[in-house]
Amino acid sequence: MTQAISDIKAYMQQVGKQARDASRQLAAANTGDKNAALLIIYEQLKQAKDEILAANKIDMDKGRSNNLDAALLDRLALNESRFEAMLQGLKDVAALPDPIGEVTDMTYRPSGIQLGKMRVPLGVVGMIYESRPNVTLEAASLALKSGNAIILRGGSEAYESNQAIAKYILSGLKQAGLPEHGVQVLQTTDRAAVGELITLTEYVDVIVPRGGKGLIARISQDARVPVIKHLDGNCHTFIDSDADPEIAIKVSVNAKTHRYGTCNTMETLLVDQAIANELLPQIAEAIVAADDAMQLRLDAASKAILQDNAKLAGHLSDATDSDWDTEYLAPILAVKIIDGLDAAIDHINTHGSHHTDVIITNNYSKSQRFIREVDSASVMINASSRFADGFEYGLGAEIGISTDKIHARGPVGLNGLTSQKWIVYGHGEVRS
Known part of the structure; x- marks a missing residue:
C-alpha cells in the first residue's frame, strides 16, 4: 500500500x-x-x-x-x-x-x-x-x-x-x-x-x-x-531498391512484432516503389503471419498492391495523414510506397520522432547517405530497430533514450x- x-x-x-x-x-x-x-x-x-x-x-x-x-x-x-x-x-x-x-x-x-x-x-x-x-x-x-x-x-x-x-x-x-x-x-x-x-x-x-x-x-x-527526454518512438524501416529480400523480410518482422510496447518498435514501413510490387507482399504476409492481430494501414500505392491478397484479408485499412506521425505501441503498422532514397529521408525527417530509423540495402553509397542525412539518435543499416537499447549497445543498462542533442543522445x-x-x-x- x-x-x-x-x-x-x-x-x-x-x-x-x-x-x-x-x-x-x-x-x-x-x-x-x-x-x-x-x-x-x-x-x-x-x-x-x-x-x-x-x-x-x-x-x-x-x-x-x-x-x-x-x-x-x-x-x-x-x-x-x-x-x-x-x-x-x-x-x-x-x-x-x-x-x-x-x-x-x-x-x-x-x-x-x-x-x-x-x-x-x-x-x-x-x-x-x-x-x-x-x-x-x-x-x-x-x-x-x-x-x-x-x-x-x-x-x-x-x-x-x-x-x-x-x-x-x-x-x-x-x-x-x-x-x-x-x-x-x-x-x-x-x-x-x-x-x-x-x-x-x-x-x-x-x-x-x-x-x-x-x-x-x-x-x-x-x-x-x-x-x-524523448517524446515518442515513431521508428521507420526503409526497404531500398537494392535491399536483400531475405534481410528485408526478417528485419521487418522482428522490428514490428518482437514487442509492441517499446519505443524502438517499427511503426512505419517505407518501401521503394522500384521493388514494391515484388517484395511488399512478401513482407506484409510475413508480418501478418507473425501476429494474426496485425493491422496494416496503407497509402494508396501500397493498397493497390495488397488489397486483393487473400492472405491479408481482414488486416488492411486506409492510412490517414495522422498515421505517419503516430507511435502505435500496438499491432498496427503504417505502410507507404516511397519514390527512392531522397523521398525516404525526407519522410523520416518530417514525420519521425528522431529516435531510431533503419535502411535495408546492399548499396554502400545509399547506406552512407542514409546514416549521414537521417536526423535520428540511432540510424541503422540492415538491422532491426529493436537493437536501439542500452543493453544491446553494451551500456549494461540505460536510464532512458534521448532524442535531444544536448546533453546526451540515444541510449x-x-x-x-x-x-x-x-x-x-x-x-x-x-x-x-
Missing part, C-alpha cells in the same frame, strides 16, 4: 536534501566500493526473486482490473526471463569501466600550464517513469556506478514491484557502507510529488522522464530542472550521467 504523506512539499524537500548529501559521498566513492554495492544488491535480489515476482503479480492483477491497455501491461510485467535479464544488466554495469575521474585531452599551453578534462558525476538525478519495474534497478545501478544520487518516482501501477526492488537496493547500499539515500524510491504516488521534484532546483541537477508522450510533454513544459548509460570539468596543472605560472 502507498504511504500517506500529509505534506508533499516538505517530504520532497527532505528527499532532495538527503539526495544532495548522498551525492557528495557517492562522488568520492571508489570503484571497488561501488562495484561491491552492485554485486551485493545482485545477490540479494537473486534470493528475493519469488518475493519480487509476487509483488509484480499484485501490480499486474490490479492493472488488469483497472483496464490498463496491453502496451502498459506488457511493460509492467516481470517474468522469469525478464527478471534474469534485469539481474544480468546489473552485473554488466558492475563490470563496465568506471568513467568517474577519467582524464582526457591533456595538453600543454605556451604559458606552461597543462590542462585537460576530468569526467565527473552530474550530482542528483530525478527520474519519473511509468510501468517498467526493471527501470528501477537499471536507473539505480547506472546512477550508483556513475557516482550520482537518484530519486525515483515510478507510476502507481508498478508501486508494489518498485518498492520490493527498492528494499534490496537500500539493503545493499547499507551493507556496502554507501549512503542509503543514494537511491530513493518515493513512497508516495501523489502526483504533487512530481510537480515538486521537477522544480527542486536547489537539490536536483537533471530530470529524466520515461513513459508516455503525455507524461514527457508535461515534464518538459513544467520542469525548472534540465530534462533529458543514456554511464557516460550520459556524467559531465566534464577542466583541470589545470601549473608550476607557479602567472598570467602576463
Whole structure:
C-alpha cells in the first residue's frame, strides 16, 4: 500500500536534501566500493526473486482490473526471463569501466600550464517513469556506478514491484557502507510529488522522464530542472531498391512484432516503389503471419498492391495523414510506397520522432547517405530497430533514450550521467 504523506512539499524537500548529501559521498566513492554495492544488491535480489515476482503479480492483477491497455501491461510485467535479464544488466554495469575521474585531452599551453578534462558525476538525478519495474534497478545501478544520487518516482501501477526492488537496493547500499539515500524510491504516488521534484532546483541537477508522450510533454513544459527526454518512438524501416529480400523480410518482422510496447518498435514501413510490387507482399504476409492481430494501414500505392491478397484479408485499412506521425505501441503498422532514397529521408525527417530509423540495402553509397542525412539518435543499416537499447549497445543498462542533442543522445548509460570539468596543472605560472 502507498504511504500517506500529509505534506508533499516538505517530504520532497527532505528527499532532495538527503539526495544532495548522498551525492557528495557517492562522488568520492571508489570503484571497488561501488562495484561491491552492485554485486551485493545482485545477490540479494537473486534470493528475493519469488518475493519480487509476487509483488509484480499484485501490480499486474490490479492493472488488469483497472483496464490498463496491453502496451502498459506488457511493460509492467516481470517474468522469469525478464527478471534474469534485469539481474544480468546489473552485473554488466558492475563490470563496465568506471568513467568517474577519467582524464582526457591533456595538453600543454605556451604559458606552461597543462590542462585537460576530468569526467565527473552530474550530482542528483530525478527520474519519473511509468510501468517498467526493471527501470528501477537499471536507473539505480547506472546512477550508483556513475557516482550520482537518484530519486525515483515510478507510476502507481508498478508501486508494489518498485518498492520490493527498492528494499534490496537500500539493503545493499547499507551493507556496502554507501549512503542509503543514494537511491530513493518515493513512497508516495501523489502526483504533487512530481510537480515538486521537477522544480527542486536547489537539490536536483537533471530530470529524466520515461513513459508516455503525455507524461514527457508535461515534464518538459513544467520542469525548472534540465530534462533529458524523448517524446515518442515513431521508428521507420526503409526497404531500398537494392535491399536483400531475405534481410528485408526478417528485419521487418522482428522490428514490428518482437514487442509492441517499446519505443524502438517499427511503426512505419517505407518501401521503394522500384521493388514494391515484388517484395511488399512478401513482407506484409510475413508480418501478418507473425501476429494474426496485425493491422496494416496503407497509402494508396501500397493498397493497390495488397488489397486483393487473400492472405491479408481482414488486416488492411486506409492510412490517414495522422498515421505517419503516430507511435502505435500496438499491432498496427503504417505502410507507404516511397519514390527512392531522397523521398525516404525526407519522410523520416518530417514525420519521425528522431529516435531510431533503419535502411535495408546492399548499396554502400545509399547506406552512407542514409546514416549521414537521417536526423535520428540511432540510424541503422540492415538491422532491426529493436537493437536501439542500452543493453544491446553494451551500456549494461540505460536510464532512458534521448532524442535531444544536448546533453546526451540515444541510449543514456554511464557516460550520459556524467559531465566534464577542466583541470589545470601549473608550476607557479602567472598570467602576463
